[in-house]
Every structure is written in C-alpha cells, then in structure tokens.
Amino acid sequence: MKQDNRILEARLYSSISPDAKQLERFGKFLQNKYGQEVPLEWIESDAFPGGFRLEVGNDIYDWSVGGRFRQLRDTLVKVPTKNGNIIPLLKETISSWTPEALAEQVGEVISVGDGIATVRGLDFATYGEILLFADGVRGMVQDIRTNETGCVLFDDDESVTEGSSVRRTGKTAGVPVGENFLGRVVDSLGVPVDGLGDIEAAGYMPVEAEAPSIIDRQPVDTPLETGIFSIDSMFPIGRGQRELIIGDRQTGKTAIALDAMINQNGKNCICIYVAIGQKTSSVVQIQQTLIKHGAMEHSIIVTASASDPAPLQYIAPYAGCAMAEYFMNKGKDVLIVYDDLSKHAVAYRALSLLLDRSPGREAYPGDVFYLHSRLLERSARLSDNIGGGSITALPIVETQAGDVSAYIPTNIISITDGQIFLESDLFFEGQRPAVNVGLSVSRVGGDAQTKAMKKAAGTLRIDLAQYREMEVFTQFASDLDDQTREQLEYGQGLMRMLRQKQYHPKSQHEQVITLVMALAHTMKGIPVDDVNDFIEGLIEMFETEHPDICSRIDSTGILDDDLKQEIIDISANYRKELTHNGID
Ligand code: ATP
C-alpha cells in the first residue's frame, strides 16, 4: 500500500472495550491500509452490537453483526443458480465466506434547493468529483468549504432531501465519446436527445482536461476555410485558432458559424456545435439546416437548452470540447462552435450565486475569466509526432448595443486570437454578413492563408479603410470631383462584392478570381446594384471556359504574376463584351 499523505485519525466504536490483542490487530490493519501510523480512539457505543465499526476520515469499516450480515446478503445475491438447485451452492458460499472490511465514503445532505446541495461528511471529496445521491441523482462537487461541500445537481432535485445520504464515486465528470456521435444531438452528459436511439461510445473522456502543453503544439499555419468571403480574404482562420464571433443579437452570428460548418463538407474536418441556453426549437432548426446542407454527417450537436438546469448549461462547452479532444487526439481536425459564451457566463453566475460565492463585477464571480480561458486554451494544433490533430474554436459572444467593453466581451476578446465583429447598422443596411472591417482582426490566421489568397486580397483592407474614411468625410458634400466620386464608387463596389447569401460558401478559386478582378478596378462603371450579378456571371464563365485556372488555384493555392495577369485580362474582356452587348 502506498503512502497516504492525508492526516488521518481513526475512531473505533463498540459496546465493549477492545483488548490489547485486538487493538494491535487494528493498528496493523490501519498501517497496512494507509501506509502510516494512524492514531486510534475508542468510543463506547451500543449501536454496533457484537462487533466493531472503524471510521477513518470518511472510510467506514463495518465489523458489527449487522454489517457482516449485510455483506453476506450482498454475496448471496450474486450466487448463480444451477439447475434450480440452490441449496448446495448456498451452503458452499456460506462455509467459504470470510467477512471483509469494506470501505465506503458516505455523507449527509444538509440542505438542498435550486439544483444545489450542501453536503456534510465528505471531507476528502475532490473538486469536480461526481457524487451519487438517493435515487441515483448525480451531482458534481463545485465548492469545498471547511466543514461542508457544495455541489450542483445534474438531475431533478426532488428525491434529494435534507438528511439523505450521498456517496463519493471517486470519478470526475466525463462524457462518452466516439465516432458514433457524429450526426447526433446529445445533452451535456452525452445522452442522445434526438430520439434516434442509443449511442455506442468508444470511450469516456473527462469533461475538464488540461490544455495541451507548448511542446505538444505547433504553430497555426494551415487554413480552415469558412467559405465566407469577407472572413477568408481579410480575417483568415487557421486550424487550431480561436476566433471570436461577436455582435448584438440578430446580427448573423450563428449564421457565420453554420456557414463555416457547412463549408467543411468533404474537407475531412469534424464539426461540433455547442448550443448553450438556446431555445430547443432553435436547436432543432439548426439540426435541420445542417441535415439539409449535408453537414450533419460530420457534425455533433451538444445542447443544454434554456430550460435545462444551470449546471448542465455550465458543463456543456467542456463536454463538447472533450468530444472534440477525442478526435484531435486521433489526428483529426475539428471545428467547434460555442453558441454562446455570454449565456454560459450567465449560467455560471447563477450557479455561483446559489453557491454563496461573493459576486464581483456585474455580479459575476471572480473566476469567470478562468471559466473561459481554461476552455479556449484547449483548442490547439498538436505537433506532428502526436498526430497533428487540431481543434479550431469559434466562440460566440452577444453584446448589448454594440458595447464590446462590457465584462464578458473584454475577457473573451483577450483570450481569443482575434474577433469577427458584426454590426447591427451594417446588417440592417443589407450588408450581410455584417462584418465591421475596422474592428475585426485575426491575429494568427495570416500565416494560415494560402499564398494565392494572400496575394489576391492584397490591398483590400486598406482600400476599404480609405473608403470608410472618405465616406464619412464626403457625407454632406454636394458636388464631388471626379476622382473622389470614382474612389467612392470603387469602395461601394467592394462592399457589395463582400455581400454573401447564407448557405452559399465560396470556394477558393471563386474568392481569388473575384478579388483579383475587383482590385484591378475591372468593375468600374458597373452600378452597385449589378455588382453581385456581374460577379456571379464572371465566375460561371471562368468555371465553364477556364476550368484549368480554377482547379490550379484550388489544388496548388498559388497565384503567380502570370496567372494573375491572365485573370485580369479575361475579366476585362468579359466586362467589355457585356458592355458591347448592352447588358449592363
Ligand atoms: P441571436 O442573437 O438571436 O442568436 P444571431 O446573431 O445568431 O442571432 P442569426 O440567427 O444567425 O443571428 O441571424 C439572424 C437572421 O439573419 C436570421 O434570420 C438569418 O437567416 C439572417 N441572416 C444571417 N446572415 C445572413 C446573410 N448573410 N444573408 C441573409 N440573411 C442572413
């Protein structure tokens, strides 16, 4: 028995005092069991007739008649029946039976309410450990105080009452994981909620896990294409990156995440969508959307809806992350969406207030930063010698009236590698996706852009920044000189170009050709309302008449000067022909 580092004391209960020989045997037993000398105190008690009861910390060893009787009963229950004749077997079992010292750690519920139970007597329970209450209700240790333990309940708390017993399980919270979860909708504990039957798991992973160490990681340098033009061209996301999607309500945050998931079709990237605190009907709609666009086969939805208890909403993103880690550890690429972390923080706040933790800024508990940092740090690109898998995270945060300086948004902005900022005004103007180019940023994704995309996107951000400045400047000017008007029109054209319908991800060649064409001012003179039609026609022409160019961009990811010039020439020609035919 290895050395037990706890400071231990033993209490021995019996009706008659133990003699020296018995005391010596107890001493030996304790030495064997705990690897240290344990001081023993004898307490007279009539509750255990004909035997002893030994308590060490929360371990209880029952050598009383009642205890031995219970043990014998438990053994007899397991005796197999053979040809209906049970007597010889029973006789044999009883004659060969020796009582054992069984250790169990049992505590008592002091109070319960709002999904929180306070428990006494589980001094050695660890943070995050699963406890079993009466009727199989499960709970998790969340708060360790001097004399009691606060824990959250995952199931209905009706059957848990004051005075009912609690048992330690020695296990931390975990979820079943595996390939069979693909295509399914599950709750925070991995239980299917889509009515498609049981799921056979390949394993069980802890919900809370340590993030991969620096040595186990490699730099983010492989693109994860979202198929969203404004993101791939200006704020590219790399595998292993954490890019925040932030904006007011109803600004298309979920839409961006879903489009990114749909764009992974056939790209060997597994998607996990974690819905926190959403309406069940919204989650069903998301499932339907993913099915319709063929993305559900490579996706898992983990949901803790608004009506689920706060503890389930609290562990949902960690559970989703554990499922993602299973795939990452197998060398696969995973995209995980947390929709959204503002609601997650609110669930955690509710839970913390119920646990009597002192509230801090905006009534959130002090460790709310750690709540999200430990989650998002688990996204990584693993080094090649341990498989090279990755988890790319797209956390979503909802702001109030565009205020990014509120507590939770600033926290998560500082944890992530960049943010896509969505703006209500743009959204209502019809500029969708409503990406604010000035406030969005991707801090590591630049290395992950393909060479072709990097070269094609060239001055796009600067051109748009100039346009925005000029737009403000000339807002009230009545007559503009030609050059200014031209520049304004050019900027408006670029903004139009970035508009994109939902569920229409753009491929690499489509984006590169459009960028090269537009930044060469080919669209000059086309009315803004016709820009999107023009681009659509152009891409169609390229795909039918120059498929070699398209496939070259897609397969090599390289755009050399000759190819760039070729695209400019072809586009200019196409534009000229259209004008000839009087179409635009
Ligand atoms: P919530 O705050 O309610 O979660 P949200 O920010 O996630 O909202 P979405 O639900 O993604 O926003 O989108 C809001 C609405 O805008 C939806 O009806 C969606 O179909 C529409 N929408 C989003 N993106 C686009 C787009 N690119 N083109 C057209 N409509 C869009």
Ligand code: MG
């Ligand atoms: Mg949403």
